[in-house]
Amino acid sequence: MFVLTGVAQRYGRTPAVRIDAWRAQPGEHWLLAGDSGSGKTTLLHILAGLTTPTEGSVVVGGTDLATLAGSARDRWRGRSVGLVPQRLHLVAALDVRSNLLLAQFLAGLPQDRARVDELLAALGVGDLALRYPRQLSQGQAQRVAVARAVVNRPALVLADEPTASLDDSHAAATLRLLRQQAEATGATLVVASHDARVRPLLPHTRMLAQTPR
């Protein structure tokens, strides 16, 4: 589904991440593991086309990201990638339903309210559609962020430290949700985490070594 070859990202002279080769098949569920500062977040942003690596090639779903520039790349990202950022970043000015409709709108896809409400219900937050993000618990907000990431049925779902602030049972539940939703659309899933509890919950693991500095 994606192929990374000789990818490296440097900020100034400090290498943030280096990965020689990584190939994932469609529908595979991966853990991207590594200590803090090993470059997990950076790599997710590279896969999402948010960061252009200083070296190497990134091919996602048959598209070489180097060939996509400007708004074409934004458009591709909106339709092909679902991102659950570590801080979730739900839009505080919009209620839960509008947050999901926003994802459809910005991707240039038709806004499907039935799909939105169905998805929220499937994630157990169906009755929170009219709440604003500040009125949600951490776990509820997490589910909404997952819903927003999969609402456009992207081929690639990326989650950054989704269990960071959750207790054991919620951590396991969140992982289960992510996998269920990825499975439901046949998406490839990459979960970046340094959380040891996540390791047994995902079938494939890619370790990032601490980059030498």
Added chain:
Amino acid sequence: MNTLRLALAYARRRPLATLLNVLLLAVGVATITLVILLTGELEARMHREAAGIDLVVGAKGSPLQLILAGIYHADAPPGNVPLSEVLELRKDPLVREVIPLALGDSYRGYRIVGTEPALVAHYGAALAAGRLWSAPMDAVLGSEVARATGLSPGATFAGTPGRGGGGAQHRGTPYRVVGVLAPTGNVIDRLTLTGIDSVWQVHDAHGHAAAGPAEHDGEPEAREVTVALVKYASPIAAVRLPRAINARTSLQAASPAYETARLLTVFGVGTDVIRGFALLLVGASALGLFVALTQALDERRHDLAIMRALGASRARLVAVLLLESTLLALLGLALGLASAHLLAASVGRWLPAAATLAGGASTWRPEEWGVVALALGAGILATVLPAWRAYRLDVAATLADG
């Protein structure tokens, strides 16, 4: 979801700051627009009321005073001139028409003007009731005079010396209302018309003991009028006639077009000051909008970053910000324009002296497009820097910085 709803959602998030900026802009817009409406109406009215009159002839003195007294009935005349000299002008081939006016008393603040029926024809006024004057002491009321005094044909009233409402009334020689004119929107609405001889009669009756009856013995040569409105027969008259009159006779000729333009220039300095102050208000509101947007952008950079992650292009972010400030600017603009027009319509209530300018409230003046451009320009200008920062936003770093 669309760009508009997104912009509205953000405007709702900061209601106080939003309201303040909108109001600030509205006050600036309203001030500028009000000045435009009132001065515009003033100019239009002055030109309308002077239309068709090429020259005002009267006693020597200030030409502006002659115009103010003879056309706008807004000042005391400089003095009287012999009727015979005025009538002499009728023989000049360059003159098409001469309408003599004898400004006399007033009734309840409305000027009583002794003249000829040609004045009614000049203003295109029609009779709403009754007939024109024929005998001495017959009076025809302008529409506003009739409305304000409640007099109708058959009623009698006594004039008061001068323009004001005070002073001893000429009770011995009352006027008799014989007709009422239909509204014209011109100065004639505010006049009471009568024959010239009526004005003379009132003054003869009131002693003028020092002058003695010999002075006014009924001979036309001895009779006086205040001003005469002159219309040219040919364009050449504009070149020759004023100079000829000023040089050869005891009369003074003043051009309404020239004196009006001069008056408006003086007046314009005052309105420029108000305009400048209003511009300052608009500038302040643009600055307020700029500060609010820039501050909001710091709080919103994560929203903007996630929007990019969700597929929004840089241009889309700029569009959202621009639409937001444009909406606020439009709101302030609409509010300001509406209140300016409402204030202009009710100007008589808070500025009685300007009551006649209320007519400007219902017109849209071309200068108002300038106000529209100014307000929208202020909104857009305030967005330039925030929009540029949104355009340059480092999405990956912003998503990661928590």
